[in-house]
Amino acid sequence: MFKLTSLNLNGIRSAASKGLQDWVAQSMPDCICVQELKAQAFDMSGRFEEIAGLKGYFHFAEKKGYSGVGIYTRHEPSDVIVGYGSTEFDTEGRYIELRFDRPGRQQSPKLSIISGYFPSGSSGEERQAAKFRL
Secondary structure (H helix, E strand, O other): OOOEEEEEOOOHHHHHHOOHHHHHHHHOOOEEEEEOOOOOHHHHOOOOOEEOOEEEEEEOOOOOOOOOEEEEEOOOOOEEEEOOOOOOOHHHOOEEEEEEOOOOOOOOOOEEEEEEOOOOOOOOHHHHHHHHHO
């Protein structure tokens, strides 16, 4: 069985201070999609690249303290896609995809796992329209 979890962290440092590492170790998922990292690569370095034996892959927002998504996994992906080619949204750190398409993979169909974070649209009509474009 493959156990997949998704968590909106509202900040990885905050989640870590509230027991994220212990929770992951107890839950033992194969893969965790996370949203709202609210961190940059230098914030993650030496602290959050790995959690409870799961290696992390990330898409950071350019704006500090904003958005950001990631995927932690026990399994080595065959490909990592950061962003989806949108000049409007890729700077906001809203999409990362891990592919597990190795030749000889026993399971079929091949597997892609995506962690996405969509604008809430609640801050106004402009962001709601952006959400629909995404």
